[in-house]
Amino acid sequence: MTFADIIAALSKELGTKIETDGDVCAIQAGATDGDSVTVLLHGLDECGAVLFVADLGEPPPEGRDRLMRVLLEANDLFRNTAGATLSLDPDCGRVRLQRTFPADALAQGGVGIAFAAFADTAAAWQKLVSDFRAAPPEPPVRQASDGAPPPDPGIFV
Numbered sequence: 001m002t003f004a005d006i007i008a009a010l011s012k013e014l015g016t017k018i019e020t021d022g023d024v025c026a027i028q029a030g031a032t033d034g035d036s037v038t039v040l041l042h043g044l045d046e047c048g049a050v051l052f053v054a055d056l057g058e059p060p061p062e063g064r065d066r067l068m069r070v071l072l073e074a075n076d077l078f079r080n081t082a083g084a085t086l087s088l089d090p091d092c093g094r095v096r097l098q099r100t101f102p103a104d105a106l107a108q109g110g111v112g113i114a115f116a117a118f119a120d121t122a123a124a125w126q127k128l129v130s131d132f133r134a135a136p137p138e139p140p141v142r143q144a145s146d147g148a149p150p151p152d153p154g155i156f157v
Contacts, residue, residue, distance in 0.1 A: 003043025
């Protein structure tokens with residue numbers, strides 16, 4: 001199945017016309033609740049896949065190291081990414097979420113489910129990045145058995 005076929009199926013499932021620019025299209029998801037995320041779909045017909053990508057925002061200058069650690073830990077075994085990968089765009093320094101789906105799997109009626117799941121995951125991560133920009137959370141301080149804080153309290157432990 002080609003990228004055009006997959007977009008046609010997604011368009012039907014979403015009940016809206018999706019415009020493409022060659023092998024790329026952008027779809028805004030979640031606009032009804034005030035929070036929205038734009039998901040880019042890139043057709044990779046040469047390898048039989050579709051790449052879903054979402055820009056999650058710019059990491060904050062303050063708390064950047066803690067955010068990067070959260071992102072890396074979430075990537076570990078796709079622990080908190082629903083099978084996607086979080087990355088830092090080397091060209092513009094923005095956080096991205098991306099996942100490649102086999103075209104055959106999407107063609108078997110899963111494109112709408114895959115899109116919704118990816119958009120939900122992207123929206124959650126976009127909010128986390130935004131929250132870090134607004135006010136980076138302080139790491140919790142654990143007390144050692146003698147009452148003194150440990151030398152490295154870690155992050156979100």
